[in-house]
Amino acid sequence: MHIAVCMKQVPDSGQIRVHPVTNTIMRQGVPTIINPYDLFALEEALRLRDKFGGEVTVLTMGPPMAEDSLRKTLTFGADRAVLLTDRFFAGSDTLATSFALAAALEKIAREFGEMPVIFTGKQTIDGDTAQVGPGIAKRLNLNQLTYVSRINELDTAAGTITVERRAEGGVQLLSTKMPVLITMLEGTNEIRRGSLADAYRAVSAKIVTWSAVDAGITDITKCGLRGSPTIVKKVFAPQAHAEKATMLPVEDGYDAAAALMNEIFKRQPALEADLMRFASGQ
Numbered sequence: 001m002h003i004a005v006c007m008k009q010v011p012d013s014g015q016i017r018v019h020p021v022t023n024t025i026m027r028q029g030v031p032t033i034i035n036p037y038d039l040f041a042l043e044e045a046l047r048l049r050d051k052f053g054g055e056v057t058v059l060t061m062g063p064p065m066a067e068d069s070l071r072k073t074l075t076f077g078a079d080r081a082v083l084l085t086d087r088f089f090a091g092s093d094t095l096a097t098s099f100a101l102a103a104a105l106e107k108i109a110r111e112f113g114e115m116p117v118i119f120t121g122k123q124t125i126d127g128d129t130a131q132v133g134p135g136i137a138k139r140l141n142l143n144q145l146t147y148v149s150r151i152n153e154l155d156t157a158a159g160t161i162t163v164e165r166r167a168e169g170g171v172q173l174l175s176t177k178m179p180v181l182i183t184m185l186e187g188t189n190e191i192r193r194g195s196l197a198d199a200y201r202a203v204s205a206k207i208v209t210w211s212a213v214d215a216g217i218t219d220i221t222k223c224g225l226r227g228s229p230t231i232v233k234k235v236f237a238p239q240a241h242a243e244k245a246t247m248l249p250v251e252d253g254y255d256a257a258a259a260l261m262n263e264i265f266k267r268q269p270a271l272e273a274d275l276m277r278f279a280s281g282q
Helices: 036-054 066-077 093-113 130-141 196-204 255-267 269-279
Strands: 002-006 009-011 032-034 055-061 081-084 117-121 143-155 162-167 170-177 182-184 209-211
Touching: 002 036, 002 093, 002 130, 009 066, 009 170, 032 036, 032 066, 036 055, 036 066, 036 117, 036 143, 055 066, 055 093, 066 081, 066 196, 081 093, 093 130, 093 255, 117 130, 130 182, 143 170, 255 269
Parallel strands: 002 055, 002 117, 055 081, 081 209, 117 182, 143 182
Antiparallel strands: 009 032, 143 162, 162 170
8 A cells, every 4th residue: 555645844843033023934043853743644654554565655845955854754664755846836835835745646646656545744833724734635636534633444445444533522433435635633643763774774765856847737826936825924923921920829628719710800800890790680
């Protein structure tokens, strides 16, 4: 079984700074990492490959330096890595990104075999939109299962897959036909360390590198800034509150709820009166 995983190299969110004048993210000098959510998707793909056999192909769109993250996925055990890189992709929003990745996935299917399952992380830590995975599924006309916390069953003979999906108020048990695109939640598994053989293989492995033309993209106007209708008006860092949080003591027999309400009413004296009027029906 051939499985594809879409991965993104992102700035380390712990070291991102915002320019004080332009209000844009300052990426210079900020180290990059594999999007953490994508690692859960990669591990799930590797588990399915270990169980059913086949190959795992990892795809990313980004600058040439994204090759470093692709080699990292090979150390975990991925069989193949594809880098989609071209100056035409610069400035892509989620619409343009899903267009380019969908085209590359179609070529991967032609070159290396059809994929009954495509994985992505639930979202990226830089854009935080959770739109690219569903966008790819729409463009490729795939069934999509988002926010998946567990794969319960995959029947290769029947071509079906059953998963648990986290939803508001509980968990949904869903079954659908393949091919399917799955976005994995965080904390659903633990990424493996990878073998020494995989580490050696990753060092010398050939990263398949495609330009827009190589991927079969003929309409460049749908890529990069020209294909991105999203406009980011402003990026800013949250301002720290001047007032510090109040710590309430917790002791045996201590009514924490009552103490909390008293503290709220002390700070918001009008709130208690409003609640009393509401309770009395006035």
